[in-house]
Amino acid sequence: MKYLKLTIILLILTAINVNAQTRKNNFEISKSIDIYNNVLRQLNMYYVDEINPAELNETAINAMLQGLDPYTVFIPESQIEDVKLMTTGEYGGIGSLIQYSDGKTMISEPYEGFPAAKAGLIPGDIFLEINGIDVSSKNSSEISELLKGTPGTTVKLKMQRLGEKEPIVKELKREKIKIDNIPYSTVFDNGIGYAILSQFTKDCAKELKKVIVDMKKEHELKGFILDLRGNGGGLLNEAVDIVNMFVPKNKLVVYQKGKVADQNYNHYTKNEPLDLDIPLVILVNEGSASASEIVSGSIQDFDRGVIVGQRTFGKGLVQNILPMSYNTQIKVTVAHYYLPSNRCIQEIDYSKKNKRNADTIAKNDTLGKQFHTANGRVVYEGHGIQPDVKIEPELMSTIATHLYAKNLFFKYANKFYSEHKSIKPAKDFQITDKIYDDFMQFVKDEGFTFTSKSELDIKTLEKTAKLEGYLDEIQPVLNQVVAKIEEEKTKDLVDNRDEIEDLLKYEIVSRYYYQKGRIISTLDDDNELKKAFEIILDQEQYNNILKGTN
Numbered sequence: 001m002k003y004l005k006l007t008i009i010l011l012i013l014t015a016i017n018v019n020a021q022t023r024k025n026n027f028e029i030s031k032s033i034d035i036y037n038n039v040l041r042q043l044n045m046y047y048v049d050e051i052n053p054a055e056l057n058e059t060a061i062n063a064m065l066q067g068l069d070p071y072t073v074f075i076p077e078s079q080i081e082d083v084k085l086m087t088t089g090e091y092g093g094i095g096s097l098i099q100y101s102d103g104k105t106m107i108s109e110p111y112e113g114f115p116a117a118k119a120g121l122i123p124g125d126i127f128l129e130i131n132g133i134d135v136s137s138k139n140s141s142e143i144s145e146l147l148k149g150t151p152g153t154t155v156k157l158k159m160q161r162l163g164e165k166e167p168i169v170k171e172l173k174r175e176k177i178k179i180d181n182i183p184y185s186t187v188f189d190n191g192i193g194y195a196i197l198s199q200f201t202k203d204c205a206k207e208l209k210k211v212i213v214d215m216k217k218e219h220e221l222k223g224f225i226l227d228l229r230g231n232g233g234g235l236l237n238e239a240v241d242i243v244n245m246f247v248p249k250n251k252l253v254v255y256q257k258g259k260v261a262d263q264n265y266n267h268y269t270k271n272e273p274l275d276l277d278i279p280l281v282i283l284v285n286e287g288s289a290s291a292s293e294i295v296s297g298s299i300q301d302f303d304r305g306v307i308v309g310q311r312t313f314g315k316g317l318v319q320n321i322l323p324m325s326y327n328t329q330i331k332v333t334v335a336h337y338y339l340p341s342n343r344c345i346q347e348i349d350y351s352k353k354n355k356r357n358a359d360t361i362a363k364n365d366t367l368g369k370q371f372h373t374a375n376g377r378v379v380y381e382g383h384g385i386q387p388d389v390k391i392e393p394e395l396m397s398t399i400a401t402h403l404y405a406k407n408l409f410f411k412y413a414n415k416f417y418s419e420h421k422s423i424k425p426a427k428d429f430q431i432t433d434k435i436y437d438d439f440m441q442f443v444k445d446e447g448f449t450f451t452s453k454s455e456l457d458i459k460t461l462e463k464t465a466k467l468e469g470y471l472d473e474i475q476p477v478l479n480q481v482v483a484k485i486e487e488e489k490t491k492d493l494v495d496n497r498d499e500i501e502d503l504l505k506y507e508i509v510s511r512y513y514y515q516k517g518r519i520i521s522t523l524d525d526d527n528e529l530k531k532a533f534e535i536i537l538d539q540e541q542y543n544n545i546l547k548g549t550n
Contacts, residue, residue, distance in 0.1 A: 069350040075329040100140040112514040115172040124414035129158035184519040191222040200234030200291040205241035223279035223536030233290025244269035258335030280305030281532040289313035301340040303375040314347025314384035341371040343381040377548035399492040402450035413507040426517035431501040
């Protein structure tokens with residue numbers, strides 16, 4: 001009885017403290033709003049130039065939210081379409097990626113079957129005018145806003161094309177653009193099914209289920225690979241439904257805990273599974289985040305499949321989009337989510353931000369608190385999802401990085417496309433000696449140069465040596481080293497040909513076969529995919545990994 005009374009007293013004291021804190025916060029909010037209103041009024045009355053209250057207000061809101069986390073953002077009315085794109089994968093427009101390069105905005109990659117592609121727009125076409133408005137100096141965000149609109153409306157474009165003296169004019173009818181959740185799926189000759197899931201928007205789970213059902217109708221699948229690399233997430237319920245395909249009904253996939261009680265919610269599987277036994281591998285990398293981590297993390301916790309690749313991003317935060325006045329919205333982080341093992345994989349603790357340290361702790365390989373999977377394997381809190389089988393990422397060489405940064409793969413692919421009407425199918429196309437020699441000449445004609453890290457280090461050494469009085473003595477030696485580096489750099493296009501060929505092949509293939517062709521052309525060189533094949537086809541290895549005895 002004594003302990004019961006003590007518990008009741010503690011609960012009452014806690015409630016009093018919570019209410020006191022709430023009253024204090026409400027007072028501070030009222031006080032802050034009053035100060036803010038007065039500042040805005042005084043600026044409007046006395047500031048020497050005319051002000052734009054709407055712009056100042058948006059700036060103030062954004063500055064306030066920067067003190068929280070990068071996922072809590074204000075959404076003005078002008079960006080409502082972007083929210084629709086995030087949640088449904090749909091928007092009204094012409095269906096094309098665009099990019100800003102060399103001071104111009106151009107078509108980067110039209111989506112197959114949509115207005116831009118149907119009108120014959122190609123990568124490299126530069127925007128000059130949109131509906132009579134000069135856009136030659138506008139950036140990609142500004143042009144994107146002009147291209148979006150209600151499906152069925154028309155947009156008139158004036159474009160400059162490589163090799164054409166006169167601008168070309170196209171009139172396109174906007175359509176509802178639906179970006180594919182699953183840009184590519186196939187069953188390989190070894191009997192293993194494969195699908196890339198690019199985003200978690202509405203109905204992606206149904207689409208993936210149909211893909212797998214169709215595969216099983218036509219093939220005797222030996223296993224299935226779900227590729228979540230680069231998938232930044234999306235709708236949580238879709239992630240739960242995807243996990244449900246491989247684990248039984250009424251299993252807790254993820255739960256969320258927030259400050260407000262109605263944000264505490266458990267997400268269970270609701271349906272009978274599609275397949276409890278098929279060997280499953282999920283591919284991830286550092287671009288796999290949020291919903292991708294719910295799928296890969298819960299599958300790992302249930303010991304239902306093997307995770308292959310690199311450590312994931314580490315986003316264990318839940319956002320809700322809340323309506324506000326004047327058709328604006330705010331996306332607010334409302335909870336942390338936790339996987340079946342009870343671990344939260346959030347990488348960065350944004351509550352530790354302060355005025356002196358605006359940046360938070362960067363990613364590191366320090367392991368967090370231990371948790372356990374269904375089979376007793378050790379997994380860790382924080383720092384994303386650690387793969388069961390880690391594959392080191394292939395880093396681009398210095399020269400390939402600089403060629404990519406200067407957009408030379410993109411530019412050469414445009415040139416190649418203008419000179420060749422067709423190429424072999426995506427899986428068969430290869431870079432020949434003739435094509436590679438032409439690329440090397442193109443790079444030379446473009447005046448391509450780059451400064452290596454070694455050269456930058458030597459410049460730093462020269463500055464330090466000058467301060468210390470050693471430069472005169474060591475300068476002749478440094479000059480010899482620099483000359484040798486320059487000599488070696490001239491060989492880089494030859495020495496790194498295999499890597500450069502691959503990057504060039506992917507870019508050229510996309511001109512003829514769009515995104516699907518680009519994906520197909522990469523599969524033969526995919527180390528993570530090869531490892532997934534090995535694991536699935538070796539049942540003993542697969543089982544040992546899931547038992548923790550590998």
